[in-house]
Amino acid sequence: MAPKKAKEETHELAGEELEKAAEEESLETEEPKKSSKKSEKTKEEKLKSLKEKAEKLIQEKTQKLDTEALKEEIKAKKKSNMLIDLEDYVKTGIYLGTRIVTPEMKQYVYRRRADGLAIFNTDLIDEKIKEGIDYLSKFEPENVILVCKRQSGWRAAMKFSELTGIRVFTKKYPAGIMTNTNLKNFFETELIIISDQWLDKNALKDALDVKKKVLMICGTNNFSKGADQVIIGNNKSGKSLGLIFYLLARGYLKARGKDISVLPDMDWWIGDEE
Numbered sequence: 001m002a003p004k005k006a007k008e009e010t011h012e013l014a015g016e017e018l019e020k021a022a023e024e025e026s027l028e029t030e031e032p033k034k035s036s037k038k039s040e041k042t043k044e045e046k047l048k049s050l051k052e053k054a055e056k057l058i059q060e061k062t063q064k065l066d067t068e069a070l071k072e073e074i075k076a077k078k079k080s081n082m083l084i085d086l087e088d089y090v091k092t093g094i095y096l097g098t099r100i101v102t103p104e105m106k107q108y109v110y111r112r113r114a115d116g117l118a119i120f121n122t123d124l125i126d127e128k129i130k131e132g133i134d135y136l137s138k139f140e141p142e143n144v145i146l147v148c149k150r151q152s153g154w155r156a157a158m159k160f161s162e163l164t165g166i167r168v169f170t171k172k173y174p175a176g177i178m179t180n181t182n183l184k185n186f187f188e189t190e191l192i193i194i195s196d197q198w199l200d201k202n203a204l205k206d207a208l209d210v211k212k213k214v215l216m217i218c219g220t221n222n223f224s225k226g227a228d229q230v231i232i233g234n235n236k237s238g239k240s241l242g243l244i245f246y247l248l249a250r251g252y253l254k255a256r257g258k259d260i261s262v263l264p265d266m267d268w269w270i271g272d273e274e
Contacts, residue, residue, distance in 0.1 A: 082126045083247055084266070092239040092270050095120045097220030104224045108232045118220040125233050129244065132231040133251030135215060139191045141165035147173050147203040148195040152238030156245040156269050157195070163249050163263060166193075175202040179209050191215060196235045197222045217244060242269035 089095060097118035101109055108128075110121040136144070146168045148157040154170045161168035167189075177185050178192075192207040194200045194216045207214050208226045216227035219235045231248075234240035246269035253260045 083129060083251075084243075086122060088243070088266065089122050089125060092234075092243045093237050094125060094233045094240040094243055095122050096234045096237070096240075098236070100221040102221060102223050105218060105220045105222065105232070109220060120220070120232055120234075128230060128232045129247050130251075132215060132229055133248060133255065135229040136191070136193070136248060136252055137255035139213075142167075143190040144193065145169065145189050145191075145203075146193040146195070147200045148241070149173065149199040150196055150235070150241065152236075153195055153241035153245070156238070156242035159264065159269070160245040160249045164252050169203065173200065173203045175206065178203075178206040178212070193217070194227075195241065197224070217241075239270040242271075245269065 095110075097105070097109065097120055099116045099118070101118045105118075108120055108124050109118045111119050113119060141164055144166045146157055146160060146166055148154065148168065148170050149172070157168050157170055160166065174183075174185065177183055177187060178189065180186060189212060191213040192203055192215070194204050194207075194214060197204060197216060197218065198221075204214065204216075204226060206212075213228045214226055215229045215231070216222070216224055217231045217233065217235045218224050218227075219233070222235070224230050231244060233244055235244075243266070246263070246266055250260055250263055253263070
């Protein structure tokens, strides 16, 4: 709310209250005059009380408007600092959890819907994705792998790999390829991105066995044990995973001074597979 408008509304409310006080004061003058000093004193006290009440109402309204204006200013600033608009987070359903909430995820839950689904705090989603981007950006692409066994995330995961140079495992992760040096396809890496702790459990186990860093995307029903960095959000939906991979790819390329114009726009990432 603009300061000028707030000021006008303050005066408007004050005017209403002052009109009431003035009316009461005017009605008092129509009463028979009493010569006693006690009566005069009572009138003066009542008038003083009415004036004090009007002044208090003006002050309270002004404070309320100032507080609301400050809240709006903070809200606007917070929105400008978000990776994307709040509406884009909402339309992908990234805030949706499950009916089960693990102890680790409880701190990120805002409330429960009437149907029992837990709801993530969108401010915290944005914050954790930012942290995830900063963490991922410390690693060279050849030292990172992304594991996404959930089919709805395959399309976006493959594009993420193509753009960043980070190796991706989608349909199947061959257990032991990071731990068994006798395997022909054995390789070493520094960081593993886990899309869902439950579906990608073999990759997570390998990462923990060889003490590699883990960046984990967690829904409300995931346990984050073993993760060095956590991103929160709906990791069951293709739209939500697509948005996360888009933001990670964009942030990673930006941080490493790469051209981000090669990225498809956000709608591609959260759209249905063609």
